[in-house]
Each structure stands twice: as C-alpha cells, then as structure tokens.
Amino acid sequence: MSQFDGAGEQPAILVEGLTKSFGEVRALRGVDLSVPRGTVLGVLGPNGAGKTTAVRILTTLLLPDGGRAVVEGHDVVREAAAVRRSIGLAGQSAAIQEELTGRENLEIIGRLYHLRRPQARSRAAELLEQFGLSDAADRTAKTYSGGMQRRLDLAASLVGRPRVLFLDEPTTGLDPRARLGMWDIIRSLVAGGTTLLLTTQYLDEADELANEIAVIDHGLVIAAGTSEELKNRIGGDVIEFTVPDRGQVASAVAAIKPIGEGEPHADPETGVVGVGVGSRGSDALIEVVRALDAAAIASHGLALRRPSLDDVFLTLTGHAAEDEQPNGRRRRSRDRRGADDTGRGGPEGQSPRDKTAKAAS
Amino acid sequence: MTAITGSAWAPGLGYRIRWGVSDTLTLTKRSLLVWFRVPAYIFFSVIQPVIFVLLFRFVFGGAIPVDVPGGYVNYLMPGIIAQTAAFATFGTAIVLAQELKKGTIDRLKSMPIARSAVLTGRLTADTIRMFVTILIIVAVGYAVGFRFLNGFGPAVAMVVLATVFGVAIACISAFTGLAIGDEEAVQSFGLIWLFPLTFVSSAFVPIATMPGWLQAFASHNPVTLVVNAMRAMALGGPLEPTLWPNLWRSVIWLAGIFIVFLPLAVRAYRRAT
Numbered sequence: 001m002s003q004f005d006g007a008g009e010q011p012a013i014l015v016e017g018l019t020k021s022f023g024e025v026r027a028l029r030g031v032d033l034s035v036p037r038g039t040v041l042g043v044l045g046p047n048g049a050g051k052t053t054a055v056r057i058l059t060t061l062l063l064p065d066g067g068r069a070v071v072e073g074h075d076v077v078r079e080a081a082a083v084r085r086s087i088g089l090a091g092q093s094a095a096i097q098e099e100l101t102g103r104e105n106l107e108i109i110g111r112l113y114h115l116r117r118p119q120a121r122s123r124a125a126e127l128l129e130q131f132g133l134s135d136a137a138d139r140t141a142k143t144y145s146g147g148m149q150r151r152l153d154l155a156a157s158l159v160g161r162p163r164v165l166f167l168d169e170p171t172t173g174l175d176p177r178a179r180l181g182m183w184d185i186i187r188s189l190v191a192g193g194t195t196l197l198l199t200t201q202y203l204d205e206a207d208e209l210a211n212e213i214a215v216i217d218h219g220l221v222i223a224a225g226t227s228e229e230l231k232n233r234i235g236g237d238v239i240e241f242t243v244p245d246r247g248q249v250a251s252a253v254a255a256i257k258p259i260g261e262g263e264p265h266a267d268p269e270t271g272v273v274g275v276g277v278g279s280r281g282s283d284a285l286i287e288v289v290r291a292l293d294a295a296a297i298a299s300h301g302l303a304l305r306r307p308s309l310d311d312v313f314l315t316l317t318g319h320a321a322e323d324e325q326p327n328g329r330r331r332r333s334r335d336r337r338g339a340d341d342t343g344r345g346g347p348e349g350q351s352p353r354d355k356t357a358k359a360a361s
Numbered sequence: 362m363t364a365i366t367g368s369a370w371a372p373g374l375g376y377r378i379r380w381g382v383s384d385t386l387t388l389t390k391r392s393l394l395v396w397f398r399v400p401a402y403i404f405f406s407v408i409q410p411v412i413f414v415l416l417f418r419f420v421f422g423g424a425i426p427v428d429v430p431g432g433y434v435n436y437l438m439p440g441i442i443a444q445t446a447a448f449a450t451f452g453t454a455i456v457l458a459q460e461l462k463k464g465t466i467d468r469l470k471s472m473p474i475a476r477s478a479v480l481t482g483r484l485t486a487d488t489i490r491m492f493v494t495i496l497i498i499v500a501v502g503y504a505v506g507f508r509f510l511n512g513f514g515p516a517v518a519m520v521v522l523a524t525v526f527g528v529a530i531a532c533i534s535a536f537t538g539l540a541i542g543d544e545e546a547v548q549s550f551g552l553i554w555l556f557p558l559t560f561v562s563s564a565f566v567p568i569a570t571m572p573g574w575l576q577a578f579a580s581h582n583p584v585t586l587v588v589n590a591m592r593a594m595a596l597g598g599p600l601e602p603t604l605w606p607n608l609w610r611s612v613i614w615l616a617g618i619f620i621v622f623l624p625l626a627v628r629a630y631r632r633a634t
Contacts, residue, residue, distance in 0.1 A: 059471040084473040094464030099395040111387045112474045114380065140398070160472070 010073060011162050012037045012195035013058065017067035027053040029219040030067065033197075035161075035212075040196040042210030044203065044309070050219040051199040055168050056329055058197070059089045072163055088157035091168030095156040098142040102133050102152050103142060106159060113160040127155040131185060147178025153187065164195045171205060183208060203309035213309075215316060223316050231307045236261070237281045239288055240274040241302035249273060249296045255295040259287045265314070273299075276307070300321055374462055381475035388469075389489070390483025392456075396490055404453070406490065410445040410498045417441070417565060418505045425566055429511055430598050438502040439519065439591035440564030441583060445498050446527030449491040450552050453531045454538030457483060458547045461539060463632050480630050484531055491527045495520055511597030519594040522611070526587045529615045530555075532622040539629035564588045583614035 008123060013035040016046050020028040027050045035041040043051050057071055060080040071077045072086040084356040096105055103124050110120030117268045128137045131151045137146060150170060157165065170186065171179040185207055190196055207227050215223040215230070222232055239260075243252045252273050253264045259274035267273075278283035285304050292299050396402050414437070422433040429436045460466045460479075468477050499507075499520070509516040534551065542548045561575060562568070562584035568576050579585055586607045593604035 056467075061467050080471065084471060087471065089468060089471040092464060095468040097395060097465075098392060099398045100391070104394065108387060108391050109472075112384060112469075112472055114383070156468075308494055 009037065011035055012039075012072055013041070013069070013197060014070045015054070015058070016069075018054065018057060018064050018069055019058060019066040020050075020062065020064050021235050026219050028057075028064070031216070031219070031221055033221065033224075035195055035197055035215055037195050038190075038193050039211040040190050040214045042200060042206030043197060043199045043216055044201070044213055044313075045199075045204045045216035047202055048130060050217045051216055053219075054166060054199070054216070055089075055166050055199055059166055060084055060085055061261060071216050085160070086163050088160065088162030088165045089168070090150075090154045090157035092150075092153075092172065093098040096141050097151055099140055101140055101210040102128060102144070103137040105152060106155060109156045109159045115159075120270075123159055127158060131155045131245070145178070147181055148176055148270055150174060150178070150182060154182075154185065156192040158189075162194070164197070165189065167196065167198045169201065170201055171200070171202065179205075203313065207309055215313065219334060223312070229311065230312045232307065233312065233315070236275050236276060236307075237284075237304055238307050239251050239277050239284060239302070239304050240272065241288075241292075241299040243273060243299055246271050251295055252292065252297050252299070255297065259284055274311075276311075277304075287332060364533060377475065377539045381477060381481075384475040384478035385481040387476055387486060390487040392486035393489060398487070405495050406449065406494050409448065410441055410494070413444070414438075414441055414498065414501055416507060419519060421565075426569060429592065430596055431506075431508060434502070434506045435508065435510070435590070435596055437565065438499070438507040438586050439523075439595050440562075441502070441590045442495055442498055442519075442523045443591060444559040444564055445494055446491055446523045447530045447555055447584070449487065449527055450492055450531040450534035451548065451555070452490070452539075453483060454485045454534035454551055456542055457535055457538035458542050458544045461542045462544065466633060467629075476631075477627070480535065480626060483526065484528065484535065487531055488524065488528050491531075492520075492524050493521050495523055495527075509595050511595060515594040515597060519591045522587065522591055522594065522608075525615060526611075528582075529618040529622075532619060532626050536622050536626040536629050539626060539633045542633065558582065559584055562588060583611065583618070586611040586614060 011034045013033060015031055015033040018031040019026070030049075031050070031054055032061070033041065033043075033054075043331050045053065053062065057064045058071060060083050063077060074082040076083050080168065097108075104126035106127055107120045111117070111243060113120075117121060125134075125137075128134050130163050131147060131154065132153070134151060135356045136148060141149060142151065154167070154170065167186070171182050174182065183205070186196070186198070190209075191354065196209075198206070198209060202257050212224065212225070212226055213230060215222045223233065225233075239256075243249050246268060248310050249266050249268050249271055251264050256264055256275055257275070259277065261278040262276045264273060264275035275288075281304050285302075289302065292302075417437050418434055422437065425433055425438040427433050457466075466479055470476070473527075508520075535548055538547050557625045561571075561579050563579065564584060568579040568585065571579055589607035590611050591604055593600040593607065600624060
C-alpha cells in the first residue's frame with residue numbers, strides 16, 4: 001500500500017489482519033497498515049471507527065484477538081517490553097499532573113525513563129525550551145491553557161526519545177489557534193526523523209500533516225494512500241455553490257443533475273450544493289452557470305475545486321467523516337469542523353478517551 | 362500477558378526489583394508532591410477525623426458509659442484512629458478511578474516502567490499520607506485529654522497496627538477504584554461499605570449495648586478486633602488480657618484481606634485499560 005517502502009527496509013510500524021472485539025462489538029475487523037520509517041501516517045475516521053483501539057494495541061495497552069502488529073521490529077504481544085522502549089504516546093493531556101509544574105512533570109517522567117537526576121533535569125529543560133514552555137516551566141500545569149497542556153503532554157511523550165510516536169487525536173478540543181501551534185510542533189518532530197502515527201477525525205489535519213492516510217470506518221481500512229491519491233479516487237473536480245434562498249435548493253439540484261458525473265449533494269440547512277464533474281471542469285462550470293440562470297436560481301460562491309477529503313469520505317463511506325450514522329447524508333458545514341462537537345470534552349481535554357467500543361463490552 | 366512479554370530482552374530479577382523499587386519511589390514522590398502542593402488536600406484529610414474526635418468527645422461521649430481507664434476519650438481515640446486509617450483509603454480509590462478515566466494509567470503503562478509501580482507507588486504514597494494523618498489525630502486526641510497509659514513501645518505498636526489495618530483496607534479500596542473506574546460511583550460505594558464497617562464495631566461504643574443480631578456482626582467485624590487490640594496496646598492495665606485474643610484474630614483477618622484483595626487489585630489494574 002505504500003509508495004515509500006520500496007527500498008526493502010522494514011517499516012517502523014507493520015500491522016497485518018489485526019482484529020479485536022469487545023463482546024459483541026467488533027472494533028477492528030482485519031486492519032492492515034504499514035508505516036515506513038520517518039514518515040507520517042494519518043489514521044482518519046469518525047468516533048468509534050476503531051482508531052483508538054488500534055493505537056492501544058500498537059502501544060501494548062490492549063491485546064489483539066488476531067493478526068499481528070510489529071513496531072520497530074518488535075511484536076507488540078510477544079515483545080511488549082521492547083516495544084514500550086521504542087515508542088511514545090501522547091494525546092489528550094493524560095500524562096500531566098496538574099498540581100505539579102511543567103518542569104516537575106517532565107523531570108518525573110525522565111526519572112521513570114531511568115535518567116539520572118541531572119539528565120532528567122536537562123532533558124526537561126531542553127523540551128520545555130523546544131515546546132515554548134520555558135516561561136511557564138515553574139507554574140503548575142493547572143494554570144496552563146489547553147494548548148499548553150497538550151504541548152506539555154507531547155513533551156512528556158518525547159522524554160525517552162522514542163523512535164515511533166503515537167499521537168491520539170492531538171488537537172481534539174483545541175481552539176483553532178492552538179491547533180495550528182500543535183501542527184507546527186508536529187511538523188518539526190517529523191522533520192527530525194520521528195516516525196509518526198496520528199489519529200484524527202479532522203480531515204484537514206490528516207491532509208496537512210500526513211504523508212499517507214488510512215481511512216478507517218467500522219473497524220476496517222476502507223482506503224489508503226496519499227491525500228492526492230484519495231482525492232483522485234472520487235474522480236476529478238467538484239463544482240460547489242451556495243443557494244441563498246433555501247427554498248430553491250431542490251430545484252438547483254434538479255437543474256445541475258444532468259451536468260454532473262454523479263449524484264449532486266446538497267445541504268438544505270446551509271444551502272451548499274455540490275457535484276462531481278470529472279475532468280470536464282471548465283465546460284461543466286459554464287453549463288452550471290447557464291442551468292442556474294435558466295432556472296432563475298440565484299447563487300453565490302460558485303467555484304470549481306479539487307475534491308477535499310470531505311468529499312472522499314462521503315464517497316467512500318456514504319456518510320460524512322464526523323457523522324456517526326451510516327445513513328447520514330447530511331454534511332456538516334466546513335466552519336464547524338474546527339470545533340469539538342463530538343462530546344469528547346472541553347478545552348481541558350480531560351474527557352475519557354475513545355471508549356465507545358469499551359463501553360459496549 | 363506478563364508470561365509472554367520480554368522474550369527479546371529479559372532482564373534479570375535483580376535488575377527488575379531494583380527498577381521496580383525505583384519506579385515505585387518516583388511515583389510515590391509524584392503523589393506526595395501533589396498532596397503537599399495543595400494545602401486543601403491535607404486540610405480535608407485531617408478535618409473529618411478532627412470533627413469526629415470533637416463530636417464524640419464532647420457531644421456524644423458524655424452519654425456513653427465505658428469501662429476503661431481514663432474514661433470515654435481513651436476509649437474513643439483508638440476507634441477514631443482506626444476509622445481515620447480506613448477512611449483515608451477513600452482517596453486511594455478516588456484517585457485511581459480518576460487516573461484510570463483520564464488515561465493517566467494508560468500513559469504510564471505505555472512507558473517502559475515496572476508494571477506494578479503504578480499500584481505500589483499509589484499504595485506507598487497513601488500509606489505515608491495515612492501515617493501522617495494518624496499522627497496528627499493522635500496529637501489532636503492529646504489536646505482533648507487522650508493519654509497513652511501503657512508506655513512508648515505499645516503506643517508505637519498501636520500506630521503500626523492502625524497503619525497496617527489501613528493498608529489492608531487500601532487494597533480493598535484500590536480494587537473498588539480500579540474495578541468501578543468512576544470517581545463518583547467509587548465515592549458512594551465507599552460510603553456504603555466503610556460506614557457500616559467502622560460504625561458497627563467497638564470503635565465508638567461497647568458492642569454489648571447493641572441488639573443481639575447486630576452484636577453478632579460487630580463482634581466478628583475485623584474493625585472490632587483491630588480496635589480492641591489497639592485499645593489494649595494504648596491503655597494496658599485491665600485491658601491487657603484482651604490483647605492477644607484480639608491481636609491474633611486481627612492478624613488473621615488482615616492477612617486474609619491482603620491475600621484476597623491485593624491480587625484482585627493487581628488483576629483489576631492489569632485489566633483496567
């Protein structure tokens with residue numbers, strides 16, 4: 001599946017036919033993944049898709065029912081201790097003890113990684129510097145903003161200089177500015193050669209950070225490849241426009257239907273109408289303008305664009321990335337994507353981890 | 362799972378014990394730092410037993426006739442101290458439930474640290490916390506008229522017995538905290554078993570005043586046995602003959618609690634992910 005592992009080098013993460021059930025719930029139904037060294041895999045999927053279960057197995061917290069997973073050449077079941085020495089795990093500020101200062105938090109983690117006291121101290125100082133937390137180093141973590149806590153948490157996962165880093169929804173619940181800050185930090189880590197597996201429910205995050213993306217839904221990898229490859233799979237460009245008069249949305253869909261390659265999709269709430277037009281981009285654009293004009297439908301924001309991962313998800317799964325229901329054809333509007341509307345907790349990011357599957361066990 | 366780990370790199374037993382102890386102490390320090398950092402935590406661990414001391418010493422005490430040297434305050438204090446030790450384990454259960462829910466335990470488990478250290482570190486820190494609280498309550502007792510009448514050695518033995526009892530109860534609490542995994546549910550559940558266990562005993566009143574059916578429970582309650590032994594250690598004199606019968610039964614009870622609940626807590630910890 002990977003275009004990077006042609007050199008015959010063993011990938012940093014290799015997953016084959018991984019299965020895991022919690023009682024009746026089949027959280028993973030045969031997942032295959034391969035992450036070459038030094039690259040970023042974005043594991044993308046809605047809540048409950050199985051992302052967190054996969055990460056928990058790869059980080060030795062959960063035993064798989066079947067299949068195998070190898071991290072840095074070590075089997076996660078038979079060589080769990082060796083795996084734990086090669087990895088770092090960060091996500092939702094779980095490693096942070098809020099009553100302690102940023103420095104104390106990192107020094108204690110350093111001691112747990114069996115650094116000597118002076119080494120633990122200098123490693124903590126180094127990471128605080130790297131993550132822009134030096135000024136706040138001696139304040140208790142309770143006083144940190146959500147973004148600072150995530151950065152501290154990420155720093156904590158790097159104390160042991162892991163070769164493979166797992167980031168489980170690193171920006172869920174963060175405000176847009178803090179998300180951009182995390183992205184910068186994650187990019188700098190990858191530039192330093194760390195292999196990264198990143199789970200996210202945000203399409204733009206995967207698009208932005210990952211070399212390759214695995215789209216996971218209901219415990220299966222339903223598509224994998226680069227962002228470009230995935231976008232090509234839905235067959236070319238998309239024309240999208242907004243109908244200000246919501247009452248005309250249906251007639252707009254009817255008017256452009258003959259032009260599109262596939263079925264047009266429309267959101268009756270936002271008035272956004274879109275249709276795939278294959279490679280006939282410019283011609284189709286003119287036809288759409290004419291069709292709307294002929295039907296006397298006012299529109300704005302008419303544009304021809306490359307498909308987004310939203311479109312990919314919609315095409316692959318029949319439901320939008322952030323919808324839980326397979327029959328939910330309704331797309332959420334773009335600007336809401338940055339908000340944490342998944343019920344996974346507020347800005348502190350302290351809500352329990354993805355326990356959808358666990359709760360059912 | 363432990364049986365099949367580490368085939369690639371199997372460190373010796375000495376190495377594992379050394380790092381097990383080191384990791385435990387690091388996590389103990391982490392917990393104690395939190396306790397010292399937030400004065401409210403110390404205040405609230407001490408305030409409840411102090412209220413009980415004052416309440417029973419000055420409000421109820423006058424109406425409770427007892428036959429021990431020094432009167433009710435001397436009867437009361439060993440009971441309060443045992444209860445303090447037991448109630449201190451609320452914290453054990455609640456913090457473990459919180460850490461489980463927040464994912465802290467997961468994070469620690471994903472690091473190359475001794476598998477046991479999260480639990481042993483928590484229990485060690487809570488034991489130190491409990492011990493300090495007991496010493497404070499002894500001092501408060503002294504301020505309201507309590508006296509050790511049996512010398513220094515037995516007084517120390519009493520504090521040690523109270524602490525060992527507290528650690529046994531902490532194993533039960535750790536198990537409930539990890540098995541239930543929800544802070545509020547854990548708190549309510551703690552009230553349900555710890556209140557009857559400590560009150561339906563000889564901790565506050567002689568059990569002879571209870572109705573027969575309740576006496577049957579109270580006289581076999583490990584709290585009664587532990588408190589009776591503590592009282593005999595603290596006061597000596599006429600209570601001297603009651604020491605051994607209560608002490609050996611206490612030891613059997615406590616050993617039983619450790620044997621049953623320590624493995625249960627360890628199992629709940631292993632499963633708790």
